[in-house]
Amino acid sequence: MIAVSILNRLIMAVVTLFGVALIVFVLLRVVPGDPIAMMISPGASPADIAALRAHYGLDASLTTQFGIWLKSVLIGDFGTSISLKRDVLSLLGERLPATLELxxxxxxxxxxxxxxxxxxxxxxxxxxxxxxIDSLNGLFLAVPDFVWALALVLVLGVLFPLFPLSGRIDPSIDVQFATPFYLVESLVTLRFGILADICAHMVMPVLALGLPLAAIIARVLKAALSEAMVQDYILLAKLKGMSDLRLVLQEALRNAVGPTIALTGVQFTFLIGGTVIVERIFAYPGIGNMAIDAVINRDLPLIQGLVLVFGAIFILVNLAVDLLVAAFNPRLAHG
Structure with a gap:
């Protein structure tokens, strides 16, 4: 049953990604603004504009453009960034690990x-x-991630300058990484000085993203635990002499964690979307920061690639959450 469910979800994932690609492709070409006009010099002739438009395939019909782009994506060619003049897939490969680690x-x-x-x-x-506890948690729940980011910049970056305000690693550190996963690589290779610097750059953006999600998890899990604590099996275990801490950790938690995992997965997708603003505030070199620049520059190939990546991440996260929920719920695993 689980294998069939996974197969159905993978099929739906392909259909969903196709729909996302189609909608984004059409919307980017019907909104006002010409990306060619933004990148060409003011004194360019109409022939130069037409040549550049043909170079990026923007002179064909909408359906032809979409067909060419979709065919290229299927073979791993996401096109060339208009603003950065680089392959979109290589740009995503460089920036995505930073966002994933964050x-x-x-x-x-x-x-x-x-x-x-x-x-x-x-x-x-x-x-x-x-x-x-509930009041403090409600306060943390009410403050969005970008407000936390601004507050952390003011407190931990300006008033008490404990952590770096921007970037992913100190530019003065001369080090070559074999992979774009700086945090993981520095940990695996035991370069603890570099690891400490990377973690210092991540403290404020991680806090800004993690605190609102922590408040959500706390509220949902506490409600599930409170409901579990009045069940008959808990009362029976209490009569056997179990302490409250053992009751919560050994009995109630395993039954309350299922709905918490489901909601956490959904909120995690929003957290990834929230990296767009947080990365911008901290000048963190991830795909969120790059997405803002791509929109400002009307970089159509880069925007399309970014949207597909975000869509794929959301689908994979939801699939992983469904598998975890089934693993923690035997009735779903065998149902």
Missing amino acids: AFAALVLAVLLGGAVAIVGTLARRTIFEPV
Whole structure:
């Protein structure tokens, strides 16, 4: 059953990506603005404009343009960036790892912090500390990631300059990486000085992305734990002499984690989308920062490639979440 479900989802993923590609392709060509006019010199002749338009395939009909572009994408050719004059696929390969490392670091922070707050809140239920924890969590939940980013810049970057304000690594560090996954590579190769510098550059963007997600996880998991704590099997375990902490960690948590994983996966896709603004604020060299520049420059091939990458990430995350939910729920795994 799981194999059939995965196959159906993969088929739907292909259909979804095709629909996303079609919609984005059409929208980019019907909105006002000419990318050729933005990149050519003011004194260019009509012949020069026509030649450049033909070079980028913008002189053909819309259906012909889409057919040519789709055929190229299927063989791994995403075109050439109009603004950066480089292959789109190579640009995505350079920038995507930075965004993935940032997003997964924020996810780890959110899961650990949100889970801890939910467990503490469950243990403190029916005490004076429960409304305090809920109120603080509600405050964190109400503040969006870009506001956290601006506040962190002001506090940890200006008032108390503890962490770098921009970039991914200190430019003065002369080091060659074999892969674009700087954090993972420096950890695997045991270059702890470089690892510390990379982590220092990631602290503020990770906090900005992770704190709102942590608040969501804390609220959902605490509600699920509170519901589980009044079930009969919990009361029976309590009669056997189990402490509240063991009841939460050993009995209630495994039954409450399923819905939390499902919501966390959905929110993680929004977190990846939130990297666009956060990366811009911290000048972090990921695909989110590059997406803003691509939109400003009307770089059609780059925008199309970025949208396809975001769409693929969202689909893969949702598929992974469904598998995790099934793994934590035996009824779904065998159903």
